[in-house]
Amino acid sequence: MKIKKLLFVTKFEELGFDALRSLLTLRHSALEHVVFLNVIERDRVAMHRGKGYEKDEEIRLREAANIRFIDWSETLFEQGMEVGVYIVVGSLVPEVIKATQKEDADLIVIGRSHKGVLEQLYSGSDVTELLHRAWTPVLVYKQLSETTISVEEPFERPLLAIDWSPGSLRAVEYLKVLKDTVKEVHLVHVADEKDLKGPSAMAIQKTRKEARDKLEEICESFAAAGIKAREHVYIGDPDEEIEKAAKDCQASMIVLGSSAKATWVEKFMGSTPRKIAEESIYPTLLIPPERGEK
């Protein structure tokens, strides 16, 4: 589960080279190959009333992207890294999936979705759709201009939210191999109020203790892998508490397991991974379960 190759998906305005630079600390672990992907959305060039397919516009957009990627690639090549590029016309998510499979990428890096509320209601956000379809971890990056925190090295102090799902347990293994990049991991379990073992103080403390004991075991496994780890238990709404925990721990990123829920369920009911990916001020790394797990 090493991150040797990452797919960097960009429309340029939402994710620039500074974001990629901040991820190059992954080179200390295993990163050696960056693949750039720019998807020119079909509606920018296709079949506008009275115009037909705008080939000239496609060429202009392709070349603009190509020139930017050449510039970025030169920096990476000179550091001895391997670089690849895709510039394609199509729909974002299917093209991301296609490039991920072709390249066998270990991590997808993408900016936050910029679709409007109505558009998201009808078609879902790009991030939701990607989480539903990808079996590869997805890092939803937040640009410095979008967030009030300054993240120079997102993998330095991740906050890992554990809900014992296959995805969150896989995230443990995913982070363990990054010992040359990660300085300290904060593990948090948020016990939802409805899951408490009763309304009394004793019951709440019991829930906390049980969760803490389980988290301690994971901390020990991190320590054995050479990574310092600390455990925390919060009580309340997971969406809000994870964000609070990230602030309390001065985390550089939030890591969560994602599930293989149907897109429509996520669209209408929401889910913690999706909400945090879309709304949190922190870069959010979402780890899916292994294929076949829920």
Add this chain to the structure above:
Amino acid sequence: MSKKVLVVDDDPDVRLFSVTVLEENGYIPLEAEDGESGLKMIKAEKPDLIILDVLMPRQSGVRLYRELKTSKTLKDVKVIILSGIAKKTFLRSQKALTEFGGAEIPEPEIYLEKPVEPDELADVIKKVLG
């Protein structure tokens, strides 16, 4: 007998351009769209010359060139680099890979930065193949 020239480039327009120049000058053109398929074709077809792009999916020209020049059987295949990536970047990347423990490799025969005119490309092909 006509000489075989392999064009390795992910851009179909560039491949079409190079193939047309090759055909008009009496060479047998072969095509590959990335470094990985390029290497397979080099092993299968043993071309006399490779016109190689640098920035490509799956495997870049930087790695393919290094693989060729460190191979006992393929190191003598002639290579023209045709790329939007600057020559100095290509050389620095090879230097970095050498510093990371790779072997020292020679510079390519010719390095052309895109775009090139058909006559310019035809001339350098003739020059390299003699």
